[in-house]
Amino acid sequence: MSEVLEKIAFMHSNNLIEKAIAGDQRAFDKLVGLWFKKIYNFSWKYFANHDLAMEATQQTFIVAYKGIRKLRDVDSFRFWLYKIALNHCREEDRRTKRRSWFSIHGLEETKNYSSVIGNPEVEIQKKEKAELIAGYLTKLPGEQKEVIIMKEFEGMKFREIAEALNTSENTVKSRLYYGLNALRKLMENSEMKN
Amino acid sequence: MKNQEFNDELISYLYGDMSAEECEAFEQKMKDSPELKKEYEALLEVRKELADLEERDIVAPVFSGSHEKTMITPVRNTWSRYIMKPIFEVAASLTLLLVAGYLTDFQLSIADGKVSVGFNNKPVETVQQVLTEPEIRALMQEEMSKNNHELLTTAQKNSDEIDTRVIALEKSVKSIKANTAKSIVTKEELEQFFTMAETRNTDAMREFMASATTQQQQYLKALFTEYNDYLQQQRQDDLTLIRSGFIEMKQNQTQQKLETDQVLASLISTVSTK
Numbered sequence: 103m104s105e106v107l108e109k110i111a112f113m114h115s116n117n118l119i120e121k122a123i124a125g126d127q128r129a130f131d132k133l134v135g136l137w138f139k140k141i142y143n144f145s146w147k148y149f150a151n152h153d154l155a156m157e158a159t160q161q162t163f164i165v166a167y168k169g170i171r172k173l174r175d176v177d178s179f180r181f182w183l184y185k186i187a188l189n190h191c192r193e194e195d196r197r198t199k200r201r202s203w204f205s206i207h208g209l210e211e212t213k214n215y216s217s218v219i220g221n222p223e224v225e226i227q228k229k230e231k232a233e234l235i236a237g238y239l240t241k242l243p244g245e246q247k248e249v250i251i252m253k254e255f256e257g258m259k260f261r262e263i264a265e266a267l268n269t270s271e272n273t274v275k276s277r278l279y280y281g282l283n284a285l286r287k288l289m290e291n292s293e294m295k296n
Numbered sequence: 297m298k299n300q301e302f303n304d305e306l307i308s309y310l311y312g313d314m315s316a317e318e319c320e321a322f323e324q325k326m327k328d329s330p331e332l333k334k335e336y337e338a339l340l341e342v343r344k345e346l347a348d349l350e351e352r353d354i355v356a357p358v359f360s361g362s363h364e365k366t367m368i369t370p371v372r373n374t375w376s377r378y379i380m381k382p383i384f385e386v387a388a389s390l391t392l393l394l395v396a397g398y399l400t401d402f403q404l405s406i407a408d409g410k411v412s413v414g415f416n417n418k419p420v421e422t423v424q425q426v427l428t429e430p431e432i433r434a435l436m437q438e439e440m441s442k443n444n445h446e447l448l449t450t451a452q453k454n455s456d457e458i459d460t461r462v463i464a465l466e467k468s469v470k471s472i473k474a475n476t477a478k479s480i481v482t483k484e485e486l487e488q489f490f491t492m493a494e495t496r497n498t499d500a501m502r503e504f505m506a507s508a509t510t511q512q513q514q515y516l517k518a519l520f521t522e523y524n525d526y527l528q529q530q531r532q533d534d535l536t537l538i539r540s541g542f543i544e545m546k547q548n549q550t551q552q553k554l555e556t557d558q559v560l561a562s563l564i565s566t567v568s569t570k
Contacts, residue, residue, distance in 0.1 A: 110523060131358070138356030146352055147307040160357075228348070235349045253311065254346050260313060276300065279339075286342045 111136055119179045122170050130170065134163050140256075141187050147251045148191040150236035154198065158190040165190070184256065184267050188248060195244065238288045246281030249274055302332070310339055 115136060121129035141162050145155035165186050174183060239247055248267065252258045253274075260271045267274065302325075308314045309322050326333040396402075403414045 110519065114519065114522065135356045139351065139354050142354045143351045147349065228350070232349050233346060250346075254343065255349070260311075272300075272304055275304040279303040279307050282339050282342050283345075287340055287347060289342065 107214045108136075115179075116176050119173075120178045123173055123176070125171060130167060137183060138163070141183065144184065144187055144256060145191055146253060147236055147239055147255060148247065149195070149198075150233065153162070154194055158187065158194050161190045161194075162187040181258075181266050184258075188266065191248075192244065196235060198215060234292070238285055238292075242281055242284055245276050246284060249277040250281045252286070253278055305333075306339070310336065321446060504530065 115133065115266065116127045118136070122133055138159065142155055142159045145158040145162075146152065148158070149155050162183065166183055169186075173179060185276050239250065242250070245267075249263060252263045253260070259265070260274050263274045264271045305314075305322055305325075306319075309319065326336060403412070405412045527565065
């Protein structure tokens with residue numbers, strides 16, 4: 103039921119976006135409530151790390167707040183927001199790599215998120231598998247990872263991804279092809295080791 | 297045909313980004329090449345695995361644009377940011393001081409109750425005594441009498457000021473006593489006051505709850521009305537479409553009937569002529 107309501111809310115979010123562009127603070131707060139989970143999940147798949155994902159998500163909304171008045175087209179809000187998130191993920195990734203030698207915990211996951219619901223054993227297995235797959239994603243080159251996340255999880259069209267990444271649709275398809283193949287190899291290697 | 301074009305086609309097929317004809321053509325290509333089909337199935341398997349990566353639940357923090365900095369919580373790199381950084385800063389400063397000390401041959405020693413500081417191993421020059429003992433005594437005497445005079449003056453001033461303040465304080469105590477005597481609050485009055493305050497608070501809370509509920513109801517009502525309008529509009533559009541279809545069908549039928557009549561008339565006239 104909550105998913106249905108969420109979909110209805112997304113259907114009606116154009117009005118909120120218009121108000122936020124006009125400077126309505128409360129409308130922007132509601133937009134944050136609506137989009138936070140999506141942007142967080144986008145970032146989490148990029149890093150497989152809660153803290154980095156939270157940081158990137160927060161920075162995304164701060165930049166969005168500062169720049170929303172300049173947004174001309176309501177329909178482009180979604181891509182605009184993803185584009186900001188992507189830029190922050192890239193920046194955060196570069197920063198993390200630069201200081202990874204300095205940090206003790208590096209990309210270690212803090213594991214302080216969602217509680218286990220339902221059958222604990224099944225939930226834990228599911229969670230572990232999700233973390234494993236997210237871990238594979240982090241091993242891919244940035245450009246392949248971005249395309250996989252946008253297509254596979256955010257359900258964006260090839261044209262939309264190409265627009266967001268300032269590239270051609272063919273390049274997007276090519277990156278997706280190589281990315282999926284790289285993932286396949288990683289999964290096969292992991293199975294062989296196990 | 298293992299080339300870039302095939303890769304793009306495979307991806308388009310995998311994500312349903314092809315027309316029906318293109319799909320058929322590609323399926324034919326896969327039939328001809330089992331190796332390509334195998335690759336397609338492998339990628340499909342990867343997609344199924346990726347589907348296990350479910351969305352995580354996260355609670356959106358309260359965002360206030362005017363206080364945007366409060367939203368940023370120091371969630372990561374606590375070690376490097378809050379522990380390692382200050383340590384390295386102190387270490388860098390010490391290293392700088394040590395290097396500077398080494399280069400300038402800095403000397404520091406404590407001997408015979410004296411602290412000596414110097415550079416380049418040179419002895420520290422001490423200030424030579426140029427005054428005789430009686431002269432020093434006279435100077436001390438003069439300084440002490442001056443100090444005593446100043447202290448006495450200050451004490452006198454302070455004493456006067458304290459007296460003034462004591463008088464003022466006595467006055468205010470008297471005034472407070474007089475006022476207190478006038479306005480003694482009974483226990484009943486206090487209880488009444490608290491009861492009133494409690495009632496007022498309860499009323500305010502109730503009003504707030506009622507207002508919030510009404511607002512929520514209004515919002516939900518508006519949302520559902522809008523959704524209902526949207527559905528109605530959709531239904532209306534569908535009906536219009538169906539109606540126009542029927543009208544068109546009817547027109548076609550009439551046209552067909554006319555044509556049939558014309559053909560029949562033509563046939564009849566042909567037969568009757570013969």
